[in-house]
Amino acid sequence: MTAISDHDAYIAAAPESFRATLARLRELLAQALPQADEVVMYNMPGFKIGGLVVASYAAFSKQCGVYFLPSAISQHSEEIAAAGFKATKTGITFTPRKPLPDDLVRRLARTACAAALTSQV
Template structure:
Protein backbone atom coordinates (compact mmCIF):
# COMPACT_ATOMS: atom_id res chain seq x y z
CA UNK A 1 0.00 0.00 0.00
CA UNK A 2 1.29 3.48 -0.83
CA UNK A 3 1.83 6.13 1.81
CA UNK A 4 -1.53 7.32 3.01
CA UNK A 5 -2.60 10.71 4.27
CA UNK A 6 -6.12 10.06 5.56
CA UNK A 7 -8.61 7.33 6.43
CA UNK A 8 -10.49 7.55 3.12
CA UNK A 9 -7.29 7.05 1.12
CA UNK A 10 -6.25 4.12 3.29
CA UNK A 11 -9.57 2.34 2.90
CA UNK A 12 -9.65 3.02 -0.85
CA UNK A 13 -6.16 1.52 -1.25
CA UNK A 14 -7.01 -1.62 0.74
CA UNK A 15 -8.05 -4.82 -1.03
CA UNK A 16 -11.70 -4.59 -2.03
CA UNK A 17 -12.74 -7.44 0.26
CA UNK A 18 -11.37 -5.55 3.28
CA UNK A 19 -13.02 -2.19 2.57
CA UNK A 20 -16.42 -2.94 4.17
CA UNK A 21 -14.90 -4.07 7.48
CA UNK A 22 -12.42 -1.18 7.54
CA UNK A 23 -15.25 1.28 6.93
CA UNK A 24 -17.32 -0.38 9.67
CA UNK A 25 -14.45 -0.31 12.19
CA UNK A 26 -13.80 3.35 11.38
CA UNK A 27 -17.45 4.16 12.05
CA UNK A 28 -17.48 2.28 15.35
CA UNK A 29 -14.34 4.08 16.51
CA UNK A 30 -15.76 7.47 15.44
CA UNK A 31 -18.90 6.79 17.48
CA UNK A 32 -17.00 5.53 20.53
CA UNK A 33 -14.46 8.38 20.42
CA UNK A 34 -16.39 11.47 19.29
CA UNK A 35 -13.75 13.85 20.65
CA UNK A 36 -10.91 12.09 18.81
CA UNK A 37 -9.10 13.51 15.82
CA UNK A 38 -8.65 11.23 12.83
CA UNK A 39 -4.99 10.98 11.88
CA UNK A 40 -2.46 8.70 10.25
CA UNK A 41 0.87 7.50 11.60
CA UNK A 42 3.19 4.74 10.45
CA UNK A 43 1.03 4.40 7.32
CA UNK A 44 -1.96 3.40 9.44
CA UNK A 45 -5.19 5.29 10.23
CA UNK A 46 -5.89 6.10 13.83
CA UNK A 47 -7.65 8.29 16.36
CA UNK A 48 -5.81 10.74 18.59
CA UNK A 49 -6.93 12.49 21.76
CA UNK A 50 -4.70 15.17 23.26
CA UNK A 51 -1.71 13.93 21.30
CA UNK A 52 -2.15 10.26 22.26
CA UNK A 53 -3.16 7.68 19.66
CA UNK A 54 -5.91 5.71 21.43
CA UNK A 55 -7.08 3.50 18.56
CA UNK A 56 -5.94 2.50 15.09
CA UNK A 57 -6.60 -0.14 12.49
CA UNK A 58 -4.80 -1.75 9.56
CA UNK A 59 -5.34 -4.19 6.72
CA UNK A 60 -2.80 -6.92 6.13
CA UNK A 61 -2.68 -9.61 3.46
CA UNK A 62 -5.15 -11.94 5.18
CA UNK A 63 -6.29 -10.15 8.32
CA UNK A 64 -7.22 -6.86 9.93
CA UNK A 65 -5.50 -5.41 12.98
CA UNK A 66 -7.22 -3.30 15.60
CA UNK A 67 -4.97 -1.49 18.09
CA UNK A 68 -5.53 0.24 21.42
CA UNK A 69 -3.50 1.34 24.41
CA UNK A 70 -2.12 -1.72 26.23
CA UNK A 71 -4.17 -1.31 29.44
CA UNK A 72 -7.42 -1.43 27.44
CA UNK A 73 -6.42 -4.81 25.97
CA UNK A 74 -5.49 -6.09 29.45
CA UNK A 75 -8.76 -4.97 31.03
CA UNK A 76 -10.78 -6.73 28.33
CA UNK A 77 -8.64 -9.88 27.97
CA UNK A 78 -11.48 -12.12 29.13
CA UNK A 79 -13.98 -10.67 26.62
CA UNK A 80 -11.40 -10.94 23.84
CA UNK A 81 -10.79 -14.62 24.64
CA UNK A 82 -14.54 -15.32 24.95
CA UNK A 83 -14.99 -13.88 21.44
CA UNK A 84 -12.48 -16.45 20.19
CA UNK A 85 -9.88 -13.82 19.40
CA UNK A 86 -6.20 -13.64 20.24
CA UNK A 87 -4.58 -10.45 21.40
CA UNK A 88 -1.08 -9.08 21.56
CA UNK A 89 -0.09 -6.47 24.12
CA UNK A 90 -1.73 -3.69 22.10
CA UNK A 91 -3.95 -5.27 19.50
CA UNK A 92 -6.21 -7.88 18.04
CA UNK A 93 -5.96 -9.37 14.58
CA UNK A 94 -8.89 -11.05 12.88
CA UNK A 95 -10.09 -12.31 9.54
CA UNK A 96 -12.59 -10.03 7.78
CA UNK A 97 -15.09 -12.90 7.75
CA UNK A 98 -14.91 -13.15 11.58
CA UNK A 99 -14.73 -9.56 12.84
CA UNK A 100 -14.48 -8.37 16.41
CA UNK A 101 -17.99 -7.92 17.87
CA UNK A 102 -19.13 -4.30 17.63
CA UNK A 103 -19.72 -3.96 21.37
CA UNK A 104 -16.18 -5.18 22.09
CA UNK A 105 -14.69 -2.64 19.68
CA UNK A 106 -16.65 0.08 21.48
CA UNK A 107 -15.60 -1.15 24.94
CA UNK A 108 -11.94 -1.30 23.92
CA UNK A 109 -12.03 2.18 22.40
CA UNK A 110 -13.67 3.70 25.46
CA UNK A 111 -11.29 1.86 27.77
CA UNK A 112 -8.32 3.11 25.74
CA UNK A 113 -9.71 6.65 26.03
CA UNK A 114 -9.67 6.44 29.85
CA UNK A 115 -5.86 6.21 29.82
CA UNK A 116 -5.40 9.66 28.27
CA UNK A 117 -4.61 12.40 30.77
CA UNK A 118 -7.23 15.13 30.76
Protein backbone atom coordinates (compact mmCIF):
# COMPACT_ATOMS: atom_id res chain seq x y z
CA MET A 1 0.00 0.00 0.00
CA THR A 2 1.10 3.56 -0.62
CA ALA A 3 0.84 6.38 1.91
CA ILE A 4 -2.74 6.98 2.96
CA SER A 5 -4.59 10.03 4.18
CA ASP A 6 -7.62 8.59 5.97
CA HIS A 7 -9.47 5.44 6.96
CA ASP A 8 -11.57 5.35 3.78
CA ALA A 9 -8.46 5.49 1.59
CA TYR A 10 -6.79 2.74 3.62
CA ILE A 11 -9.74 0.39 3.31
CA ALA A 12 -10.12 1.14 -0.41
CA ALA A 13 -6.43 0.35 -1.01
CA ALA A 14 -6.54 -2.94 0.92
CA PRO A 15 -6.94 -6.27 -0.87
CA GLU A 16 -10.58 -6.71 -1.81
CA SER A 17 -10.96 -9.82 0.33
CA PHE A 18 -10.02 -7.79 3.44
CA ARG A 19 -12.15 -4.68 2.88
CA ALA A 20 -15.32 -5.88 4.61
CA THR A 21 -13.32 -7.04 7.64
CA LEU A 22 -11.46 -3.72 7.86
CA ALA A 23 -14.69 -1.76 7.48
CA ARG A 24 -16.26 -3.81 10.28
CA LEU A 25 -13.25 -3.20 12.56
CA ARG A 26 -13.49 0.52 11.88
CA GLU A 27 -17.20 0.50 12.70
CA LEU A 28 -16.72 -1.47 15.93
CA LEU A 29 -13.84 0.73 17.08
CA ALA A 30 -15.70 3.93 16.25
CA GLN A 31 -18.73 2.74 18.24
CA ALA A 32 -16.62 1.68 21.22
CA LEU A 33 -14.51 4.86 21.13
CA PRO A 34 -16.96 7.68 20.35
CA GLN A 35 -14.67 10.30 21.91
CA ALA A 36 -11.67 9.27 19.78
CA ASP A 37 -10.44 11.03 16.68
CA GLU A 38 -9.77 8.98 13.57
CA VAL A 39 -6.11 9.36 12.61
CA VAL A 40 -3.52 7.79 10.37
CA MET A 41 -0.23 7.09 12.14
CA TYR A 42 2.65 5.06 10.73
CA ASN A 43 0.53 4.49 7.61
CA MET A 44 -2.12 2.69 9.70
CA PRO A 45 -5.64 3.87 10.54
CA GLY A 46 -6.18 4.40 14.23
CA PHE A 47 -8.22 6.04 16.96
CA LYS A 48 -6.60 8.68 19.12
CA ILE A 49 -7.68 9.94 22.54
CA GLY A 50 -5.65 12.85 23.82
CA GLY A 51 -2.12 12.13 22.73
CA LEU A 52 -2.47 8.34 22.53
CA VAL A 53 -3.48 6.06 19.70
CA VAL A 54 -5.57 3.60 21.69
CA ALA A 55 -6.57 1.34 18.81
CA SER A 56 -5.54 0.75 15.21
CA TYR A 57 -5.96 -1.84 12.50
CA ALA A 58 -4.11 -3.02 9.42
CA ALA A 59 -4.18 -5.39 6.46
CA PHE A 60 -1.21 -7.51 5.50
CA SER A 61 -0.68 -9.96 2.65
CA LYS A 62 -2.51 -12.86 4.31
CA GLN A 63 -4.04 -11.50 7.50
CA CYS A 64 -5.44 -8.51 9.31
CA GLY A 65 -4.33 -7.10 12.62
CA VAL A 66 -5.90 -5.01 15.33
CA TYR A 67 -3.76 -3.19 17.87
CA PHE A 68 -4.44 -1.75 21.31
CA LEU A 69 -2.54 -0.37 24.27
CA PRO A 70 -0.56 -3.17 25.97
CA SER A 71 -2.73 -3.03 29.10
CA ALA A 72 -5.85 -3.87 27.07
CA ILE A 73 -4.22 -6.94 25.54
CA SER A 74 -2.86 -8.16 28.88
CA GLN A 75 -6.21 -7.70 30.66
CA HIS A 76 -8.00 -9.77 28.02
CA SER A 77 -5.29 -12.35 27.27
CA GLU A 78 -7.38 -15.27 28.54
CA GLU A 79 -10.38 -14.24 26.41
CA ILE A 80 -8.14 -13.86 23.37
CA ALA A 81 -6.67 -17.33 23.88
CA ALA A 82 -10.09 -18.86 24.60
CA ALA A 83 -11.35 -17.46 21.28
CA GLY A 84 -8.49 -19.25 19.53
CA PHE A 85 -6.21 -16.30 18.79
CA LYS A 86 -2.64 -15.45 19.67
CA ALA A 87 -1.64 -11.99 20.76
CA THR A 88 1.57 -10.03 20.90
CA LYS A 89 2.10 -7.33 23.50
CA THR A 90 -0.03 -4.89 21.49
CA GLY A 91 -1.91 -6.78 18.81
CA ILE A 92 -3.84 -9.72 17.48
CA THR A 93 -3.70 -11.02 13.92
CA PHE A 94 -6.45 -12.99 12.21
CA THR A 95 -7.83 -13.83 8.80
CA PRO A 96 -11.07 -12.53 7.28
CA ARG A 97 -12.32 -16.13 7.39
CA LYS A 98 -11.89 -16.20 11.16
CA PRO A 99 -12.33 -12.64 12.44
CA LEU A 100 -12.18 -11.60 16.06
CA PRO A 101 -15.56 -11.70 17.79
CA ASP A 102 -17.23 -8.27 17.78
CA ASP A 103 -17.73 -8.29 21.55
CA LEU A 104 -14.04 -8.96 22.14
CA VAL A 105 -13.04 -6.06 19.88
CA ARG A 106 -15.42 -3.78 21.80
CA ARG A 107 -14.09 -4.90 25.19
CA LEU A 108 -10.48 -4.42 24.10
CA ALA A 109 -11.27 -0.94 22.79
CA ARG A 110 -13.10 0.10 25.96
CA THR A 111 -10.26 -1.19 28.13
CA ALA A 112 -7.71 0.72 26.05
CA CYS A 113 -9.85 3.85 26.31
CA ALA A 114 -10.13 3.56 30.08
CA ALA A 115 -6.37 3.08 30.35
CA ALA A 116 -5.72 6.16 28.22
CA LEU A 117 -8.13 8.30 30.22
CA THR A 118 -6.59 7.25 33.53
CA SER A 119 -3.00 7.20 32.21
CA GLN A 120 -2.66 3.48 32.92
CA VAL A 121 -0.86 2.74 29.69
